[in-house]
Amino acid sequence: MxxxxxxxxxxxxxxxxxxxxxxxxxxxxxxxxxxxxxxxxxxxxxxxxxxxxxxxxxxxxxxxxxxxxxxxxxxxxxxxxxxxxxxxxxxxxxxxxxxxRLDPGDAFVSNRYQSLDELPQGAKVGTSSLRRRAQLLACRPDLVISDLRGNVDTRLRKLEDEKLDAIVLAVAGLKRLDLGDRIRQVLPRSICLPAVGQGxxxxxxxxxxxxxxxxxxxxxDAPTRLAVTAERSFLRMVEGGCQVPVGVYADWQEDILRLTAVILSLDGQRIVRDWLWGMQPDQAVAEEMGRELADKMLAAGGRTILSELDCREGGEH
CATH class of the missing domain: 3.40.190.10 (Periplasmic binding protein-like II)
Known part of the structure; x- marks a missing residue:
C-alpha cells in the first residue's frame, strides 16, 4: 500500500x-x-x-x-x-x-457521598444537561441543580471550588481519562437514561x-451503529431545533435491539417513558424504530411537554 x-x-x-x-x-x-x-x-x-x-x-x-x-x-x-x-x-x-461503545452511563461524582440516595435534602448538584437535570429532579425533587460548563478537569475542580455536593459526568469520558476512580455510582438506567450516542x-x-x-x-462497529441509528432517529423526531430533556438508549439482548426513551418536563415532574424492540434490525428498521417510538411518545403527552420548553434553556454536554 x-x-x-x-x-x-x-x-x-x-x-x-x-x-x-x-x-x-x-x-x-x-x-x-x-x-x-x-x-x-x-x-x-x-x-x-x-x-x-x-x-x-x-x-x-x-x-x-x-x-x-x-x-x-x-x-x-x-x-x-x-x-x-x-x-x-x-x-x-x-x-x-x-x-x-464504551459504558454509556452517567456517573455520580462526589467528594463526600457515595450515591444519589446518600445526598442530603436540598443538596447542590452540578450539571449543564437538561436531560440529567430533569431525570435527577424526577428522582429527587429536593435537589438544587447548578449549571456546570467546561471540560472534565474544570468540572471536577468546580465540584470543590463551588462547594457542590455532587456532579454528574459521562462514565466514558472519565474512564478514557483514567479518572474512573472518581466515579462513586453509575446511575441506574431506571433513574437516568443516557444521551443519544453516549459512549x-x-x-x-x-x-x-x-x-x-x-x-x-x-x-x-456494526452493533453500535444500529443502536445509535435508532437513538438518533428518535431524537431527530422530537428535538425540533431545541435542546430537550430527553434520554434514549438502545441496547442489544442477543439479536433483539431494545430502544427505551424518556421525555420529561424541566422540573422532572411530568414524564413520558416507553420502549419497543426490533428483531435482527438493519439500518432501515433501526431508523423506523426511532420514528415509531417518537411518534408513540409524542402522542402520549411528550408533544405537550416539549411545546412548553424555552429553546434558550441549557443544553446537553
Whole structure:
C-alpha cells in the first residue's frame, strides 16, 4: 500500500485529544506506512463557557468550525463524541464510522457521598444537561441543580471550588481519562437514561472522499451503529431545533435491539417513558424504530411537554 497521509481535526480538550490520538493509533496499527497528523481546532463552544449551550446554539457549537475545515479540505476527518453531534449533518459530510461503545452511563461524582440516595435534602448538584437535570429532579425533587460548563478537569475542580455536593459526568469520558476512580455510582438506567450516542466515538468525513471513508471502515462497529441509528432517529423526531430533556438508549439482548426513551418536563415532574424492540434490525428498521417510538411518545403527552420548553434553556454536554 502506498504511503497515506491523513489529517484529523479535533478540539483541544484533554478528552478530545485522547479520542483523536486513540483513533490515530488504531489507524497507524492498521496502516503502518501511513502518516497521521492531528490538528487542533477551537470551536465556539470552547470559547464561550459562561452561558448555557442552547442559549448560544446547542450541540453544533462543538462541531461547526471542525466541519468547515473538513469541507474546505484543510482536514480529512474529525473525531467527535457522538453525543455532541447534531442529528443532521451539513451537506457534503457523512458519519463514516461509529466505534464500539464504551459504558454509556452517567456517573455520580462526589467528594463526600457515595450515591444519589446518600445526598442530603436540598443538596447542590452540578450539571449543564437538561436531560440529567430533569431525570435527577424526577428522582429527587429536593435537589438544587447548578449549571456546570467546561471540560472534565474544570468540572471536577468546580465540584470543590463551588462547594457542590455532587456532579454528574459521562462514565466514558472519565474512564478514557483514567479518572474512573472518581466515579462513586453509575446511575441506574431506571433513574437516568443516557444521551443519544453516549459512549461512542463518531468519525466524520467528506461524503465524496471515498479514499478516507474506505480507510476508516476498520473502525466501524456494526452493533453500535444500529443502536445509535435508532437513538438518533428518535431524537431527530422530537428535538425540533431545541435542546430537550430527553434520554434514549438502545441496547442489544442477543439479536433483539431494545430502544427505551424518556421525555420529561424541566422540573422532572411530568414524564413520558416507553420502549419497543426490533428483531435482527438493519439500518432501515433501526431508523423506523426511532420514528415509531417518537411518534408513540409524542402522542402520549411528550408533544405537550416539549411545546412548553424555552429553546434558550441549557443544553446537553
Amino acid at each position: 502506498e504511503k497515506q497521509r491523513l489529517i484529523i481535526g479535533t478540539r483541544a480538550s484533554k478528552l478530545a485529544l485522547w479520542q483523536a490520538h486513540y483513533i490515530a493509533g488504531r489507524l497507524e496499527e492498521r496502516y503502518p506506512d501511513s502518516q497521521i497528523e492531528i490538528r487542533h481546532i477551537t470551536t465556539t463552544g470552547d470559547k464561550i463557557l459562561d452561558v448555557p449551550l442552547a442559549k448560544i446554539g446547542g450541540k453544533g457549537l462543538f462541531t461547526k468550525e471542525i466541519e468547515s475545515a473538513m469541507l474546505s479540505g484543510e482536514i480529512d476527518l474529525a473525531v467527535h463524541s457522538l453525543k455532541d453531534m447534531p442529528t443532521e449533518l451539513p451537506a457534503g459530510l457523512t458519519l463514516a464510522a461509529v466505534t464500539e 461512542a466515538l463518531a468519525i466524520e468525513t467528506r461524503a465524496d472522499d471515498r479514499h478516507t471513508v474506505d480507510m476508516i471502515s476498520c473502525l466501524e
